[in-house]
Amino acid sequence: MAVRAILYMGDPRLLEVATAVSVFDTPALHALVQDLMDTMHAADGAGLAAPQIGVGLRVVVFGFDVNVRYPHAEPVPETILVNPVIEPLSEQRDDAWEGCLSVPGLRGMVPRYTHIRYSGYDHAGTPIEREAHDFHARVVQHECDHLDGILYPQRMTDMRQFGFTETLQGN
Secondary structure, three states, X not given: OOOOOOOOOOOHHHHOOOEOOXXXXXXXXXXXXXXXXXXXXXXXXXXXXXXXXXXXXXXXXXXXXXXXXXXXXOOEEEEEEEEEEEEEOOOOEEEEEEEEOOEEEEEEEEEEEOEEEEXXXXXXXXXXXXXXXXXXXXXXXXXXXXXXXXXXXXXXXXXXXXXXXXXXXXX
């Protein structure tokens, strides 16, 4: 369909809570999902949420076999997730570097649950329920945060571990 412009941190639409999808398997929802996928792939993203392209719906896409932005990450299954719900399955958290297509050029150290269950639907309304660990779990939590108006710097506990990617890579 189309590669859409990605909103950047500072745009107030990124801070809004997205609305649940109430009708599945519509041409508009299929078009939105295709635009999300096209935009995510064009930007070499690990995931993308509808609010990042200015659409206030609870829709995220994520997944890759290999990602140039995260070259050491294990593959994450390509997924369309509508109206997601996340349940931590362990209290264990891990700190790791995150980036975001809405916060270009920057990375930060973010604590996330290491083991979660996520559920929701695909764009046709088929239920999805999976467990995820490590980077897969991190990606899901990061993308779903966008649906609640949260960007990863808001999750950081130490702003000394926030900076430009190229500077951080030199250290």
